[in-house]
Amino acid sequence: MKTFSNRLYSDYLMPSRMTTHEDLIRAAQVAGYTQTSVRDFVATLRGGRDPQHKVLIHRHDIDTDLRTARKLFDLEKKYHIQSSFYFRLSTMDIRLMREIEEYGSEASYHYEELATFAKRNKIKDRADIQRRMPEIRDEFVRNFEWIEQRLGRKLTTVASHGDFANRQLKLNNTEVLADQALRARCGIECETYDQILTDHTDIYISDRPPPQYYHPVTPIDALRRHRRIYLLTHPRQCETNWSANTKDNLHRFYEGLTW
Template sequence: MKTLLNRLYADYLMPSRLAEYEAMLVRAAQCGYRQLSVREFHGAILRQACTLDKVLVHRHDIDSDLRTARKMFALETRHGVHASYYFRLSTLDYGFMRAIEAAGSEASYHYEEVATFAKRHRLRRGDDVRARFPEIRELFVRNFMRIGERLGRPMTTVASHGDFANRRLQVINHELLSDPALRRRCGIECESYDADLLRHFDVYISDRPHPMYYAPVSPFDALGRHDRICLLTHPVQWETNWLESTRCNMVRLAEEVVWHT
């Protein structure tokens, strides 16, 4: 019951946390952190140019709620902050994505072809899904290329989406990009969960639903204690959006029913 009440509060009653987000951007600047996108940080790693700097890398996974994503982007633009925004097929907004790129930030793909394929074909065993990886990789390539063409610029980093189907199957979307040939074919230089990227961070923080909000620590506590911080955020954790939360909950319920029918 407590879990259900927390979920209802987070989805429908929680006051906006965007003032807290802006305060965090300001605090980071005051503490001397460069606030970068994943693409910028990865480029600095390749150039060996980030060894001495304090860096806060912003990664936004746009699972849902474009309205709040735009508000976060407006705050970042106001404070000269760059970030990476990763869009699912269901949240693609090319006008917004081009505005993100024009501001010096990054717009790219939050892919989930493994989970999508498994649900579409009612595959319930991880081995059965992996056996279909050649087909799933082709699906990924088609989606990735189409998005890049519409966006009008190459995408060099991507981020795997985590779906309930991935957790049930114990197969993550990121497994697709273990294929170097696929990366070369698409021009992908970095996946946001690559070990070669993550090892350069002193702490990796993700937002969480009410009442936890952050894991493993608050970014406010990390600032000044760690030099290289990655902060993963999801717009839905920062402001309630009744219509979007209801839509997502209904889609999740429908997918569960169809997958197990």
């Protein structure tokens, strides 16, 4: 019952937390942090430059709710900072992605082919999925190239989406990119869970539904203790959107019944 009430509050009753994100941006600016995208941070590292200054890497996974994704982008433009936005096929908005890219932030792919393939083909066995990984990787390449063609930009980083199917299979979508030939073919320089990011940042923080909000610490607390912060946020945790949340919840229920 507590889990249900927390989900109800998170999806439909939680006050907007956009001011919390704005307060973080302002606090980081005052503290002298460069606020940047995954792509730009990785490019610095790949170029042989190990940044010694304070860095806050902003990553947004757009699981749902394009309305709030737009608000996050507009807010960050107000403060002239950069970040990364990763879109699923179900949240793909090429017009918004082009605006993000033209501004100087990053818009790329939040991929989930492994989970999608398992659900579509009613596969619940981990070994079966691993045997069919070549098919899954081919599907990833088709989707990746389709997005690049529509966007008119080269994508160099991608982010794995986490799905209930991944938890049941105990197999992450990152398995799709555990293939250097595929990465080379697509020109992918970094997956957002790659070691290059964890090795060159002091702390990785992810937002969580209330009442926790962040794990392992709040970003504001991290500003007081760490020089290189890697922060993952989701529109759904910033602001409630009844329509988007209801649609997603119903889709998740349907997939659970039919898988």
